[in-house]
Amino acid sequence: MKIFIDSADIDEIRQAYAWGIADGVTTNPSLMKKAVDARHKKAHRLDLQTYITEILKVAKGTPVSLEVTETTADGMIRQGLALYKLFNPIARNIVIKIPINPAFKDTDTTHFDGLRAIKALADKKIPVNVTLVFTPEQALLAAKAGATYVSPFAGRMDDYIRKRNRITFEKTDYFPWQGMWKGKKPYDDNGVVSGVDLVWKCSQILKHYGFKTKVLAASLRNIRQVREAALHHADAATLPFSVIQNMLKHTKTYEGMAKFTKDIVPAYVRMTEGGTHDPSSKPAAKESRVVKGKKAVVKLARDLKTKRSVKKRKPKGKGWFEIKDVEK
Template structure:
């Protein structure tokens, strides 16, 4: 599985690239604004050019459009690609899979993806919250689809009234076990299948969080991977909006092609208290044994 770093901070990109394990960069307007202001860049345009340069050829950099209509997104995509792709031939255009705010226009993102595929401008379908959206984006020719795992975890926990912090891990397997146990208790009371099927609590337990059967962000990624692989789409799945190292492991197990993570999560993937303890003990023992003589 490839790893992208989800940041626009040049300092983080330089350090992450220095590790030799990062395969690309994802950005969005919010990340870019914070980075430009925080790092005192001369201009947004120069900042974006430097991101592309630091990533280098062969490491995709996702840049997002602003428009909500297909023709606007296509024109903005052409401008971004023309302006920044020559830096390192690595620009990918992020297109929201659906730009509707509830008042129609659901198809605009898909239309833009299709036209950009025709123009051979690589795209990353972003804000994917369902496998159905990912399927449509793949059919439209998106090179990448980005299911937002963390946002789905937030949605499910909010609907269930579970308090959480942004970087808290969501143990969806525990939630499933609890729901199954509760269903067994209800079924044990007796009653016909039809009656149980219509029971409000049973219906709620069958779909905790009321999210079309998707219990977590990792399940969203797993379902997306399963569908796209089954039908042999070339579209790659970028597991996005990841906030915890354990999520990275789980999307890797789910078969995601890529995980894009904040730099702090990338660093957290290396940490473990027993690793730190082992380093301290080995260092102490090495000093006592005069181990440094071996390097003289």
């Protein structure tokens, strides 16, 4: 499973790529605002175009998603084309984020404008990451319209199911992929019992029908969700920097490091640092023997704790013999 970093913080992005674990970057207007505000608080002047250019360079050709802000098909297409034209020449790695449905309420008339924008950009060979996916059906439609990625929002789906059923929770609380049960039935949203279940259903449908569209699990809040997204065949997961950091942490890892460090002998350290051989370690004694007229250098039996047997083998030339150790 590929790992994208979900951030617009250039320092976090640099670190993730320095570790060698980042396969891409996802951003959105909220993350951009957060990054801009943070820079302003530090009294750093920020030219947004230059800032985005730096992110693209750090990403080294791996996909970087930039999101449109318009909510109509024409507006999203116009913005998508402008972003692609402006930034893609820098590192050839721009992906345009389009919402699957830009409507604000059920009575709006823009429900299908997302699909129109996806198709228009895909027809121009512009990669599209379809965001705000909350049903497998939305993922299917996005794939048919030509999406490069679909991003099911696992954490927000978990929140939605809990809120609907008046279950109190913290944002980072784990939500079982099998769902939370009331009696013999799980709480669900039209058959989807958890955010990871949503990821899995999207993946199953797209893979079964041979779509090239990749499932990019989004809104993952904790490391267990990351593990379960991988187990349920997400092609990629986009993660906050804090979640990536937590993936490395375990009490037994700390304990093991403490023990290994305590047990290190000085001679081993000198050897790994290119130092001289430990003088307290004496090499095994050697002696020369004459075997049927030929000289052979062997370790003494008292050092090897073995006995020697000498046998003749087919000569490739005169006087070829084999010296063989035999365990006592």
